[in-house]
Amino acid sequence: MKKNFPSILCYLLLLTSCGGKKDIPNTDIEIASAFIKNILENNFKDAGQLVLPGEANEQYFSLFKKFFEAKSSIELEQYKKADIVINEIIPLNDSVTVVDYSNSYKRNEKNKLKVVKANGQWLIDLKDTK
Numbered sequence: 001m002k003k004n005f006p007s008i009l010c011y012l013l014l015l016t017s018c019g020g021k022k023d024i025p026n027t028d029i030e031i032a033s034a035f036i037k038n039i040l041e042n043n044f045k046d047a048g049q050l051v052l053p054g055e056a057n058e059q060y061f062s063l064f065k066k067f068f069e070a071k072s073s074i075e076l077e078q079y080k081k082a083d084i085v086i087n088e089i090i091p092l093n094d095s096v097t098v099v100d101y102s103n104s105y106k107r108n109e110k111n112k113l114k115v116v117k118a119n120g121q122w123l124i125d126l127k128d129t130k
Contacts, residue, residue: 028097028115031037031122033084035113040079040103042068052123054118061127080106 025034031050034093038047044065051057055106068076090098095117114125 016060022065024121025113026122028117028122029089029099029102031124032097032101032113032115033086035124036084036101036103039064039068040082040084042076044068049078052118052125056127057125062113064126079103081105 025031035047035050037057038044038050039108044061046061048061051061058093068079071079082103085104085107087102087110090100097115099108099113099115102108111130116125117121117123
């Protein structure tokens, strides 16, 4: 048993280090891509963690969620399979970027997402996205 202890300990450390919390993306484009993919995959828990805190953003996120929850299971499956299409990246300054995007399922529907840097972390700002 004493000979196996180091290998068991290494296995447990490897298991706990790989299975825990997801790494939060740290660039504006990574945050935008992660948020969009989470929404397409109907993963609102992870998407919500990427939204700038505040009442207005929470309300917009809730509307966003209701919009997707109202879709049929067939349509939701198509969104899950869709790829993100970045049409344009518009850096407004060093702490604000607007990402114009579509998805491969509904390519003609263009959307804009504002990404802001707050307290050193890039987050989605839904309240100011047009």
